Amino acid sequence: MKTEERPAPPAPEDDAPSAPAKRNPILRFLGELPGLILMALVLAILIKTFIVQAFFIPSQSMETTLLRDDRVLVSKIPYYLGGEPERGDVIVFEEPDPANREDVDRGVVGGAFHWLTQKIGVEQPDNPDYIKRVIGLPGDKVNVRDGLVYVNGNQLDEPYLDQPTKWPEGLGPVTVPDGALFVMGDNRSDSLDSRFGLGVQDPSQGNVGFIPIDAVVGKAFVIVWPPDRMGGIAS
Numbered sequence: 001m002k003t004e005e006r007p008a009p010p011a012p013e014d015d016a017p018s019a020p021a022k023r024n025p026i027l028r029f030l031g032e033l034p035g036l037i038l039m040a041l042v043l044a045i046l047i048k049t050f051i052v053q054a055f056f057i058p059s060q061s062m063e064t065t066l067l068r069d070d071r072v073l074v075s076k077i078p079y080y081l082g083g084e085p086e087r088g089d090v091i092v093f094e095e096p097d098p099a100n101r102e103d104v105d106r107g108v109v110g111g112a113f114h115w116l117t118q119k120i121g122v123e124q125p126d127n128p129d130y131i132k133r134v135i136g137l138p139g140d141k142v143n144v145r146d147g148l149v150y151v152n153g154n155q156l157d158e159p160y161l162d163q164p165t166k167w168p169e170g171l172g173p174v175t176v177p178d179g180a181l182f183v184m185g186d187n188r189s190d191s192l193d194s195r196f197g198l199g200v201q202d203p204s205q206g207n208v209g210f211i212p213i214d215a216v217v218g219k220a221f222v223i224v225w226p227p228d229r230m231g232g233i234a235s
Contacts, residue, residue, distance in 0.1 A: 053073070053074050057071075058128075061187050061192065063190075064186070065160050071225035071226075073220070074092045074221070075218050075221050076218035085181060085219065086235075087137055087140075088133065089133070090134075091132065091134055091217075091219055091220065092129050092131050092218055093183075093217055094215045095130075096212055096215045132185050132193050134181050134183055135149060135194070137182075138176055138177065139176060139178070141153070142182050144165050163187075167195065168195055171195070176210060179212060180212055181216075182208075182211075193209070194211065196209070221233055
């Protein structure tokens with residue numbers, strides 16, 4: 001029986017593509033690491049700038065709602081979407097008086113580096129941030145009688161207080177100007193706030209500090225540290 005001869009397979013061409021060599025996974029990870037770090041930095045900056053930021057409480061001015069060294073999260077979303085603070089909100093705001101803001105000249109490179117490290121939480125800002133409760137909105141008339149706060153003639157319900165509100169002697173009702181807020185700490189016997197000149201001064205209203213709305217960073221909404229105090233912040 002005659003067998004059929006099969007042709008031999010063609011010889012591989014010299015320029016035929018070869019299978020890619022497998023790369024060491026450790027080397028591949030190290031090669032991708034700079035990009036991952038950069039993405040993480042950008043994400044952290046975007047979150048802190050536009051969404052949420054952590055703050056610690058430096059004093060006793062908000063007791064007993066917030067205690068010294070508590071850590072809180074501050075939401076920036078409502079105000080970036082065009083909303084404004086509401087009465088009862090606990091807000092964080094920047095140094096409200098431009099005359100009191102420290103302007104440190106670090107040069108272009110130093111300034112950019114400080115801005116970056118500040119955004120990711122490594123360095124503290126040049127000027128302190130404050131945390132208080134919104135009592136008066138633009139146009140509101142704020143006054144205190146017999147230790148109770150009145151806004152536009154109506155007593156303000158403040159279940160978060162455990163003490164009467166002190167009012168500077170000789171200071172009558174004050175009207176909150178446009179674009180500003182009247183704020184107080186919950187520790188009414190130990191809080192430097194709008195009653196005593198914190199913020200932009202309006203000589204027509206006496207020694208009262210109003211907080212420009214554009215100085216507001218965001219609304220504190222939850223305590224995240226210490227663990228035994230975790231929970232929402234009453235408004």
